[in-house]
Amino acid sequence: MPQLGETVTEGTVTKWLKAVGETIARDEPLFEVSTDKVDSEVPSPAAGVLAEIRVPEGDTVDVGTVLAVVSDAGAPTAAPAEPVAAAAPAPPPPPAPAPVAEAAPAPAPAPAPAPAAPPPAPAAPAPVEPTPVAAPAAEVNGSRGNGNRVLSPVVRRLLDENGLDPTEIQGTGLGGRITRSDVLALIDEERSGGAPAAVVASPAANPTAAPPAAPAPAAADSTTRPDGPPVARAGTDEVVPFTNIRRRTAEHMVRSKATSAHTLVVLEADYENVERVRRAHGGQFRTEEGFSLTYLPFVARACVEALHEWVDLNSSVGDDALIVHHQVNLGIAVDLEHQGLIVPVVPRAEELTLRGLARRIHELATRARTKKLTADDISGGTFTITNAGQFGTFLTAPIINQPQVAILSTDGVKRRPVVVTADDGTEAIAIHSVGLLCLSWDHRAVDGAYAAAFVARIAELLDSHDWAAEL
DSSP: OOOOSTTOOEEEEEEESSOTTOEEOTTSEEEEEEOSSOEEEEEOSSOEEEEEEOSOTTOEEETTOOOEEEEOTTSOTTTTHHHHHHHTTSSSTTTSHHHHHHHTTTTTTTTTTTTTSOSHHHHTHHHHSHHHHHHHHTTOSSGGGGTTTSOOHHHHHHHHHHTOOGGGBOOOSGGGOOOHHHHHHHHHHHHTTOOOTTBOOOGGGOOOSSGGGTHHHHHHTOEEOTTSOEEEEETTEEEOOOOHHHHHHHHHHHHHHHHSOEEEEEEEEEOHHHHHHHHHHHHHHHHHHSSOOOSHHHHHHHHHHHHTTSGGGSEEEOSSSEEEOSSOOEEEOEEOTTSOEEOOEETTGGGOOHHHHHHHHHHHHHHHHTTOOOGGGGSOOSEEEEEOGGGTOSOOOOOOOTTBSEEEEEEEEEEEEEEEEOTTSOEEEEEEEEEEEEEEEETTTOOHHHHHHHHHHHHHHHHHSOGGGGO
16 A cells, blocks of 8 residues: 555545456556545556455555555466465474464454355465455454454545444455445445345344345345445435545535635636737647647636735634635646546746646646545645636635635636727727636635626736736
């Protein structure tokens, strides 16, 4: 389990991208991991064959835990097990089998249904996985051990949200551990009116004896959305469990609304100056950089410049105090193909030109969508921009990204008739590109006039700055 950030101590394996026995190349994506800060795709550190998966999907383990074994490309999958099995009897020559048989009873209670069938089979796994099995083995004796130590954060959260008692669930994971699938299956059963297969329920809790047949239809009725969790159907409704990123976003947004005194200020900006630069330099920019020159880098650059004058909006609220940050770490909200939202950060954005900022934003957005971000990439933000304008939105009131005190939304830019004033004071009607700038800000930090002046400065820079010089 890699360390995906300085403060990250554990991670949850959400998806294995390769199965045991499949060939994998070095740096090819091997699995997806979720932490309390970021979801990431982790590449294989070596080329070969995936010989063993030690941590199943849904399990949470500490950083540094061995998750899988990759063998040499030419080696058979079972090869590692034979030498290890042979090495086990070696220490005690003749009596070796006997001690193994005696040691077997200890872990026997959990895997009781299966081990009796092939006696040699248990002996091989025991030596192969001493480290990963050691911890759960002590916690396996009965479902009562599934209290606080065995449950992963994902499982514990599902249990809490649905009011379920872990002592009544028989886990199907390693050593009787309760997995995410066990909890979801129970939720599906209860909502479909059937008798939960994984619950050790008393007759009193199960008044109807017939429903045990219900599990089959329930399982057949569950589907999986693309890039999403299993979906259970209850009649004409779907029960879609939150993904990790959806759950974290929900918690963060609710906490933000409860923390900050959200207020909104909206100003119309004239993008014609920006539009002329995009038309004149957009083609060459795309050839040189490999991506289009959109409105976002212009807004981001103007925003960073304005924050140097209106510094209180680049701050956070402390204990009865405002903590003003004189370094602008600019967060850019990125949509993950409608499967979630993440905010990577451009550190020290004030040091970048328009072109440099455009490059950095594009790079971070690409890494976000390909699950290549680390926890450090989304930490330390001091101000955030969210860009819904690509969908032609008119006005968006975003929620502040805690512990910041403001977030700017750039909405749709459209060609509209506007009144323009010539140098001699005469007025005329012209067609310009215009759009709204919407700032949600925390009234604990600043007042309305301050916030409005900040947005007005951004609009002024968009309209008057020499953008071509920064390209």
